[in-house]
Amino acid sequence: MQSLIDAPIKQGTKVFVRCDIDVPIENNVIRETYRLDNLLPTLKFIIEKGGIPLIAGHIGKPEGVFKEELSTKHLIPYFNEKIGESRYEILENLRFDSREEQNDTNFAKELASKADIYVNESFATSHREHTSIVGITRYLPSYVGFRFQKEIETLNKVTTNPDKPLIVIIGGIKLESKLPVIDKFIQKADYVLLNSILSANWSKEIPQNLVLSDNSSVESKDIDTKTIEKFKQIINSAKTILWAGPLGMYEKEEYITGTKEIANETVKLTQEKGVFSVIGGGDTIAAVDKLGILNKFSFVSTGGGAMLQYLAEDTLPGIKALES
Structure with missing residues (x-):
């Protein structure tokens, strides 16, 4: 795997970041931000290099239909505060489209067309053969995010030594x-x-x-x-x-x-x-x-x-x- 540290990010590079944003939301308020907090080093690194992160992921199990309570718009105040308004883009809940969970080729091409580089920063979803985890990597240069890397290194320590x-x-x-x-x-x-x-x-x-x-x-x-x-x-x-x-x-x-x-x-x-x-x-x-x-x-x-x-x-x- 190629690390994000080696990605050719320059001014204006659009980076599709498959993020773990599946956080509990009640009454439009994020109840616990641990998963989001762990995305910040990767997102800030991309921004510091001049890139524009496209935050993409899912919340809950909408099963291919729009559900207002599971919209990524509820995450915007958090990301505005942490990385700055207008320094990123956020896509709507990927699972509002049923093709996300089908590892659909056309959907993979649609997602890939939005960016120059792909970064997987969603270890928690990487046991799923979904479009934004697997299919998209066929169409963009692909890298692993900092938190994802840390997950693997830590779990390897437990299993191997x-x-x-x-x-x-x-x-x-x-x-x-x-x-x-x-x-x-x-x-x-x-x-x-x-x-x-x-x-x-x-x-x-x-x-x-x-x-x-x-x-x-x-x-x-x-x-x-x-x-x-x-x-x-x-x-x-x-x-x-x-x-x-x-x-x-x-x-x-x-x-x-x-x-x-x-x-x-x-x-x-x-x-x-x-x-x-x-x-x-x-x-x-x-x-x-x-x-x-x-x-x-x-x-x-x-x-x-x-x-x-x-x-x-x-x-x-x-x-x-x-x-x-």
Whole structure:
């Protein structure tokens, strides 16, 4: 992959930047800006070189129809404040056009015609074979953004040469999507810890380093006190912690305890013992942001499904497109 640092950007160069702008919006107000904040170094670099970034991406799942509440116009005040009015252009939600999710050739050509250079700065969407991730790269010189590069470098550190013991914590509710990464880390990690719902759905043999919740149940809304203490004891031995997925139904205050306790313990280990902690996924970010500790981990990956797929397969469709 070619890095943005090497892109031939000069005065007036139009740069199509596929951005991760899928942020929560309520009553036309952005609730949490973490993904947007991580775009700024790439966008500012392009502007400093004299280029004009065309910010492109999606918000939500509009399924090919216009939905006012998912319009990118709600992001304009943020970008005006952060990079300056009239220093960029922003395209409407790409998923308002059904061709975006079909990796459509004609749509790829339409998007490519708007710019001179393409930059992928959306790691979180790069497990999708969509037009703005894959198809467009056939028609423009293509580069990887700074944040995307950092995502790969950090996750490679966890998979190829982590400081051990390596403890992996997996939450969420869908075992099927997590299974490839669980299987991989059972081979690599010292311990893999599963929340209650994933534990209840685990039907294979239980290897020695796989730790299930004590209150395993498909109806569980959180891990119990006994599991919290068990998980804390295990992660206290860690030098590297990888965490994907909240441990309970964090949206409700009564079910955020497990996530809160393990998050606070991980932060404590990070700050006091120098443990390298990596967390990722939209729900994980939302949960720890709710707790007010998002910036206290070593690294927060913007990818959920993309992070899990990259950890399992060491590549993504978006990466392959940039390499071809």
